[in-house]
Amino acid sequence: DAGVTQSPTHLIKTRGxxxxxxxxxxxxxxxxxxxxxxxxxxxxxIFQYYEKEERGRGNFPDRxxxxxxPNYSSxxxxxxxxxxxxxxxxxxxxxxxxxxxxFGAGSRLTVL
Amino acid sequence: xxxxMQIPQYQHVQEGEDFTxxxxxxxxxxNIQWYKQRPGGHPVxxxxxxxxxxxxxxxxxxxxxxxxxxxSSLHITATQTTDVGTYFCAVENTGFQKLVFGTGTRLLVxx
Numbered sequence: 001d002a003g004v005t006q007s008p009t010h011l012i013k014t015r016g017x018x019x020x021x022x023x024x025x026x027x028x029x030x031x032x033x034x035x036x037x038x039x040x041x042x043x044x045x046i047f048q049y050y051e052k053e054e055r056g057r058g059n060f061p062d063r064x065x066x067x068x069x070p071n072y073s074s075x076x077x078x079x080x081x082x083x084x085x086x087x088x089x090x091x092x093x094x095x096x097x098x099x100x101x102x103f104g105a106g107s108r109l110t111v112l
Numbered sequence: 113x114x115x116x117m118q119i120p121q122y123q124h125v126q127e128g129e130d131f132t133x134x135x136x137x138x139x140x141x142x143n144i145q146w147y148k149q150r151p152g153g154h155p156v157x158x159x160x161x162x163x164x165x166x167x168x169x170x171x172x173x174x175x176x177x178x179x180x181x182x183x184s185s186l187h188i189t190a191t192q193t194t195d196v197g198t199y200f201c202a203v204e205n206t207g208f209q210k211l212v213f214g215t216g217t218r219l220l221v222x223x
Contacts, residue, residue: 042200042213043155056210090154099209103154
């Protein structure tokens with residue numbers, strides 16, 4: 001069985017640009033969460049989606065948005081990129097009712 | 113918001129030495145999880161502790177939840193080079209399935 005898959009694995013953007021990151025959860029998992037991990041720090045919660053609805057949002061500006069599709073895959077969008085948005089963006093999937101995260105390999109974003 | 117502190121931030125040991133990382137919260141926790149992140153990798157779930165004073169073992173790893181459910185520790189006996197990585201504790205905050213990760217302890221093991 002495939003695990004959590006994320007794309008792209010690496011990308012470089014310039015300030016002011018927009019980026020879209022994609023995530024496919026483990027088959028059967030209906031909940032997807034997004035985390036940002038800045039170098040040298042622990043992951044920080046951004047969003048949680050379940051059954052295409054936002055169930056939670058962390059302390060991130062409105063430049064960050066996300067959505068979940070009928071097949072439970074998800075996209076994270078970040079507008080007007082800042083240098084400080086450079087980080088590893090992690091997607092995690094889990095079945096509803098569980099609280100253990102299975103992370104994908106992440107998308108490493110560099111903003112120049 | 114809730115903060116979870118880990119100490120030490122970094123530890124460098126010789127292979128065969130023991131290692132311990134501590135996780136401390138200012139509030140009582142319902143449960144605590146531990147994750148390991150290898151260099152260049154992503155966090156991987158190790159274990160979850162739920163009960164006060166709970167102790168769980170995984171081979172050379174021993175996990176403990178404090179009696180007051182405000183702290184936890186991870187102890188590795190006789191470290192190996194494969195133990196290299198950053199160890200994070202994580203706790204639930206403001207709702208089910210939303211985790212707050214600790215500051216992490218980076219472990220380096222020299223052969």
